[in-house]
Amino acid sequence: MTYIAIDTNGKQALLFLEYIKTLSFITVYQEPNLTTLKAMDEVKKGKTKKHKSSKDLISFLNK
Secondary structure (H helix, E strand, C coil), X not given: CXXXXXXXXXXXXXXXXXXXXXXXXXXXXXXXXXXXXXXHHHHHCCCCCCCCCHHHHHHHHCC
16 A cells, blocks of 8 residues: 555646546545544643663563
8 A cells, every 4th residue: 555645735636636536446535543643632732752762662661
């Protein structure tokens, strides 16, 4: 799967977006899914973990 971001402020970008919506093998998501929204909310509330190094992060993730 490949994801792209399109800045839809321009006329060409809007036309491109409308075109790709017509293709049968393309699914366009214009809003974040529920998992992403929950993660964004947790970050806003400060529910994040800080690690001193990448080794600490990997160790945490492997638990």
